[in-house]
Amino acid sequence: MPVQARRPAPVLAPPHPRRNALLAAALAGLCAVSSAWAQAPQLSARTLQYVKYAQPLIAITHVRVIDGTGTPARENQTVLLRDGLIVAVGRHVKLPKDATVIDASGHTLIPGLVGMHDHMFYPAPKVNPEAKEAIYPEQASSFPKLYLAGGVTSIRTTGSTEPYTDLELKKAIDAGQIPGPKMHTTGPYLEGKGSFTPQMHELTDAADATDTVNYWIGEGATSFKAYMHITRAELSAAIAAAHAKHIQVTGHLCAIGFTEAAELGIDDLEHGLPVDTEFMAGKQPDVCPDTKLAVAQLATMSVDDPRIRQLIRTLVSKRVAVTSTLPVFETFVPGRAPVDPRVLDAMLPETRVEYLASRERVAGMHDSPWPKVFKLEQDFERAFVQQGGILLAGLDPTGYGGVIAGYGDQREVELLVEAGFTPLQAIRIATLNGARFMGEDQRIGSIEVGKAADLVLLDGNPATNIKDVEHVALVFKDGVGYDPARLVKAANGTVGLR
Numbered sequence: 001m002p003v004q005a006r007r008p009a010p011v012l013a014p015p016h017p018r019r020n021a022l023l024a025a026a027l028a029g030l031c032a033v034s035s036a037w038a039q040a041p042q043l044s045a046r047t048l049q050y051v052k053y054a055q056p057l058i059a060i061t062h063v064r065v066i067d068g069t070g071t072p073a074r075e076n077q078t079v080l081l082r083d084g085l086i087v088a089v090g091r092h093v094k095l096p097k098d099a100t101v102i103d104a105s106g107h108t109l110i111p112g113l114v115g116m117h118d119h120m121f122y123p124a125p126k127v128n129p130e131a132k133e134a135i136y137p138e139q140a141s142s143f144p145k146l147y148l149a150g151g152v153t154s155i156r157t158t159g160s161t162e163p164y165t166d167l168e169l170k171k172a173i174d175a176g177q178i179p180g181p182k183m184h185t186t187g188p189y190l191e192g193k194g195s196f197t198p199q200m201h202e203l204t205d206a207a208d209a210t211d212t213v214n215y216w217i218g219e220g221a222t223s224f225k226a227y228m229h230i231t232r233a234e235l236s237a238a239i240a241a242a243h244a245k246h247i248q249v250t251g252h253l254c255a256i257g258f259t260e261a262a263e264l265g266i267d268d269l270e271h272g273l274p275v276d277t278e279f280m281a282g283k284q285p286d287v288c289p290d291t292k293l294a295v296a297q298l299a300t301m302s303v304d305d306p307r308i309r310q311l312i313r314t315l316v317s318k319r320v321a322v323t324s325t326l327p328v329f330e331t332f333v334p335g336r337a338p339v340d341p342r343v344l345d346a347m348l349p350e351t352r353v354e355y356l357a358s359r360e361r362v363a364g365m366h367d368s369p370w371p372k373v374f375k376l377e378q379d380f381e382r383a384f385v386q387q388g389g390i391l392l393a394g395l396d397p398t399g400y401g402g403v404i405a406g407y408g409d410q411r412e413v414e415l416l417v418e419a420g421f422t423p424l425q426a427i428r429i430a431t432l433n434g435a436r437f438m439g440e441d442q443r444i445g446s447i448e449v450g451k452a453a454d455l456v457l458l459d460g461n462p463a464t465n466i467k468d469v470e471h472v473a474l475v476f477k478d479g480v481g482y483d484p485a486r487l488v489k490a491a492n493g494t495v496g497l498r
Contacts, residue, residue, distance in 0.1 A: 150406020
């Protein structure tokens with residue numbers, strides 16, 4: 001892409017994100033937003049090494065625009081960025097003389113992805129093969145870079161094993177000290193008795209749930225995630241405490257079914273049907289059953305089952321969102337997940353060896369229920385949206401590995417298209433839907449005048465070939481253009497470090 005530099009300029013950091021409860025005040029007007037950007041601290045030398053464009057006035061010309069709203073792509077557009085904001089979009093935008101011009105012929109501009117199940121941790125290779133307890137160390141160096149390089153400009157961490165680390169990373173990113181996406185930090189897991197990892201506090205009762213939520217709101221958490229063994233009483237208390245402070249609660253559940261959680265007032269449900277145990281025969285209240293048996297039961301069902309149809313009606317009527325995490329489920333399907341050289345290059349050597357060995361074991365499971373369950377989940381997500389459901393997108397970098405920050409977010413968009421969504425619908429789910437759910441859609445999530453310049457420049461046309469979401473040429477966050485190749489190079493070979 002030929003670039004004509006018109007004017008050098010100071011390098012500015014993005015504005016400090018506001019909590020959802022303060023969104024209205026933060027959006028008092030475009031002048032206030034622009035002023036906040038102008039007063040932001042300079043990017044550190046550590047961050048500047050990954051920056052390609054930092055001029056206050058940038059014109060991206062001859063570009064195809066997919067704006068994130070679901071409307072058709074627009075050809076030969078000019079998108080003008082000033083002081084971190086989008087100030088003009090169209091075919092006949094007059095170029096200011098002092099603008100830095102990026103000729104983006106043959107490229108597509110989409111909104112920055114909004115990852116709604118984007119942890120900052122990853123399963124570590126086992127030092128002791130006999131160890132039974134899983135450990136998920138924070139990827140504090142690699143993941144912020146890889147999310148940003150993959151076009152993910154905002155994330156919700158959706159459960160934390162090191163909440164203080166997440167909060168400090170957010171502070172460092174907001175201050176321009178390190179590169180990374182805008183972080184919406186979820187508090188520590190709200191787990192009941194029976195956790196499979198020592199990294200999670202086990203709630204003792206409803207009062208403990210209330211106290212935990214209130215404490216972490218005070219520390220800066222902007223959402224909470226209930227986990228597998230939480231009881232109805234504990235979840236109810238957690239929801240009440242969070243909602244009192246205008247904070248949302250999501251859940252990866254097991255002891256509680258989706259319908260029960262919806263009745264309790266939960267805002268969002270993670271993963272979809274593969275973790276909903278309510279259809280299992282003999283399910284006991286507040287008890288997480290054998291998850292392998294629950295998955296086997298799901299494999300016998302179809303999306304037309306009256307029980308699943310009723311669940312969809314309940315979730316839609318109560319405005320409970322569902323977060324799709326198809327990439328992690330794909331790894332459970334024998335022979336299914338493609339081997340991506342980019343993913344292997346990102347891994348610590350020990351991590352790569354363990355991942356490939358686990359992949360081979362899964363490939364040999366010829367009686368696995370996961371091919372049917374994976375297809376059922378795709379059908380469920382499509383039916384849920386057709387009935388008016390709110391679908392969000394994430395990756396969930398857990399399982400036995402192989403689902404990596406940034407790359408997994410791109411794969412999620414591809415799998416949504418495989419599930420039956422159009423590319424434009426899939427991009428909307430992965431951008432504007434997440435922004436809207438978090439109350440951030442006046443700032444991010446689509447390419448519209450007045451919004452933050454959080455943009456991804458793709459080499460190709462994802463409207464006709466969704467794999468082009470992987471071809472990231474530039475990533476803009478608040479108008480600062482980052483070089484994905486530099487970010488990837490710095491992160492490679494480190495994923496899985498303790």
